[in-house]
Amino acid sequence: MSDLGCHGLxxxxxxxxxARRRLLSIKGHVEGVLRMCEDETIYCVxxxxxxxxxxxxxxxxxxxxxxSHLRDHVVSAGQRGDTESxxxxxxxxxxxx
Amino acid sequence: MSDLGCHGLxxxxxxxxxARRRLLSIKGHVEGVLRMCEDETIYCVxxxxxxxxxxxxxxxxxxxxxxSHLRDHVVSAGQRGDTESxxxxxxxxxxxx
Amino acid sequence: MSDLGCHGLxxxxxxxxxARRRLLSIKGHVEGVLRMCEDETIYCVxxxxxxxxxxxxxxxxxxxxxxSHLRDHVVSAGQRGDTESxxxxxxxxxxxx
Amino acid sequence: MSDLGCHGLxxxxxxxxxARRRLLSIKGHVEGVLRMCEDETIYCVxxxxxxxxxxxxxxxxxxxxxxSHLRDHVVSAGQRGDTESxxxxxxxxxxxx
Numbered sequence: 535m536s537d538l539g540c541h542g543l544x545x546x547x548x549x550x551x552x553a554r555r556r557l558l559s560i561k562g563h564v565e566g567v568l569r570m571c572e573d574e575t576i577y578c579v580x581x582x583x584x585x586x587x588x589x590x591x592x593x594x595x596x597x598x599x600x601x602s603h604l605r606d607h608v609v610s611a612g613q614r615g616d617t618e619s620x621x622x623x624x625x626x627x628x629x630x631x
Numbered sequence: 632m633s634d635l636g637c638h639g640l641x642x643x644x645x646x647x648x649x650a651r652r653r654l655l656s657i658k659g660h661v662e663g664v665l666r667m668c669e670d671e672t673i674y675c676v677x678x679x680x681x682x683x684x685x686x687x688x689x690x691x692x693x694x695x696x697x698x699s700h701l702r703d704h705v706v707s708a709g710q711r712g713d714t715e716s717x718x719x720x721x722x723x724x725x726x727x728x
Numbered sequence: 729m730s731d732l733g734c735h736g737l738x739x740x741x742x743x744x745x746x747a748r749r750r751l752l753s754i755k756g757h758v759e760g761v762l763r764m765c766e767d768e769t770i771y772c773v774x775x776x777x778x779x780x781x782x783x784x785x786x787x788x789x790x791x792x793x794x795x796s797h798l799r800d801h802v803v804s805a806g807q808r809g810d811t812e813s814x815x816x817x818x819x820x821x822x823x824x825x
Numbered sequence: 826m827s828d829l830g831c832h833g834l835x836x837x838x839x840x841x842x843x844a845r846r847r848l849l850s851i852k853g854h855v856e857g858v859l860r861m862c863e864d865e866t867i868y869c870v871x872x873x874x875x876x877x878x879x880x881x882x883x884x885x886x887x888x889x890x891x892x893s894h895l896r897d898h899v900v901s902a903g904q905r906g907d908t909e910s911x912x913x914x915x916x917x918x919x920x921x922x
Contacts, residue, residue, distance in 0.1 A: 545668075545675045553678065554668040561661045564654060571642075571651040578642045578700035581650065582724045585693045589686060596682045601916050603675035604899065609908045611900035621895045625888070627679045628919065698819050701802065706811045708803035718798045722791065725822065739862075739869045747872065748862040751855060758852045765836075765845040772836045772894035775844065776918045779887045783880060790876045797869035821873045 541616070549602040556595045563588050638713070646699040653692045660685050735810070743796040750789045757782050832907070840893040847886045854879050 545553070567584045570576050603624075611620040642650070664681045667673050700721075708717040739747070761778045764770050797818075805814040836844070858875045861867050894915075902911040 541674065543674055544671065545673050545678060547671065550668050550671070550673065554665060557661060557665045557668060561658060561665065564658045564661055568651060568654045568658065571647050571654060574641065574644065574647070576642050576647065577638065577640055578696050578704065579720050579724055581642060581696050582693060582700070585689055585696070586724060589689055589693075592682055592686055592689075596679060596686075597916070597920075599675050599678050599682070600919070601912060603679070604912045604915060605908060607675065608895065608899050609902035609911065612904055617896060617900045620900065621892060623676050624895060625892050627676055627683060628891070629888075694819065694823075697822070698815060701815045701818060702811060705798065705802050706805035706814065709807055714799060714803045717803065718795060721798060722795050725794070726791075735868065737868055738865065739867050739872060741865065744862050744865070744867065748859060751859045751862060755852060755855045755859065758848060758855055762845060762848045762852065765841050765848060768835065768838065768841070770836050770841065771832065771834055772890050772898065773914050773918055775836060775890050776887060776894070779883055779890070780918060783883055783887075786876055786880055786883070790873060790880075793869050793872050793876070797873070801869065817870050821870055821877060 543607045545599065546602050546606055549598055553595050553599055556591065556598075560588060560591050560595070563591065640704045642696065643699050643703055646695055650692050650696055653688065653695075657685060657688050657692070660688060737801045739793065740796050740800055743792055747789050747793055750785065750792075754782060754785050754789070757785060834898045836890065837893050837897055840889055844886050844890055847882065847889075851879060851882050851886070854882060 563584070567581065567588065570581060570584065608620055608624065611617045660681070664678065664685065667678055667681065705717055705721065708714045757778070761775065761782065764775060764778065802814055802818065805811045854875070858872065858879065861872060861875065899911055899915065902908045
């Protein structure tokens with residue numbers, strides 16, 4: 535099967551499936567925080583703790599996808615000849631991480 | 632109306648409603664990233680960009696709730712006499728932010 | 729002894745001394761990274777690890793000063809009547825932390 | 826000139842010199858914060874602002890070194906055959922960034 539993206543690079547299937555499952559769980563977590571915010575007795579710090587937990591879960595998904603990108607695409611940029619664009623987009627996405 | 636939480640402190644209604652609306656939008660954003668991850672041609676960096684955008688949106692909700700907590704509860708801890716616990720839980724939630 | 733700053737709020741002496749000692753050690757650490765950068769065989773990742781370590785040490789000093797500020801000044805803003813400015817400057821300093 | 830490190834990879838001279846100059850300026854900045862901490866009237870938030878500024882400057886040095894590492898060493902890992910170790914050490918250094 536050939537790559538179909540304009541650059542021909544794709545997230546590998548195992549990481550994609552793992553990211554999908556984690557994002558499904560993150561969606562459930564966000565729904566939980568939403569329900570908290572419907573409770574008029576909710577305490578600020580409890581909301582902050584949940585937001586922090588969701589951010590931690592997103593960090594983990596991001597870490598998985600980043601590792602997969604480094605391993606599958608960045609280390610081979612020298613061979614493909616797209617070093618400049620691969621490095622530029624990676625630096626952009628790592629900013630303020 | 633009296634405070635009902637064990638400590639009697641609550642997220643103020645306007646911030647709670649604003650957080651709820653933003654979290655609803657964040658939930659939609661997460662669903663969008665989920666759909667991306669069902670596409671087998673998706674590119675790693677596109678997923679990373681979306682995760683970063685969701686994190687930015689969560690940072691904003693967290694900022695709103697934090698500001699509200701500082702203004703409504705932290706600045707009055709001296710009067711209430713719960714300085715130690717208010718500061719400890721705030722430091723915990725700000726860690727690794 | 730009276731407060732001399734324009735707002736009359738000061739970093740407490742014990743935290744100030746602890747911050748000073750930690751910053752002295754951080755200065756030494758930065759000098760170490762400087763020396764690394766004079767070595768023409770130095771490896772990028774070794775520099776990155778040291779920069780990360782210095783950042784971690786700065787996070788700790790920042791955490792000490794923040795905790796002291798919350799405990800000594802923020803929790804009493806309600807009594808002093810400067811809630812708005814105390815919260816605004818704190819939100820500013822916590823941004824992108 | 827041949828590479829001398831155990832892995833044969835080095836920070837490129839221009840980036841090393843740029844990092845050195847920036848670190849020299851950061852050292853001066855840390856010395857400035859040290860002097861602040863010798864002033865008994867210093868205000869917490871002024872220290873926090875300076876620490877944040879130093880962190881920002883360190884982020885910039887780190888960004889330069891990271892970009893140089895990606896461009897000079899990571900994109901060629903596939904050709905050298907050290908993908909696994911290059912990716913593992915990079916993920917480690919990017920953690921909590």
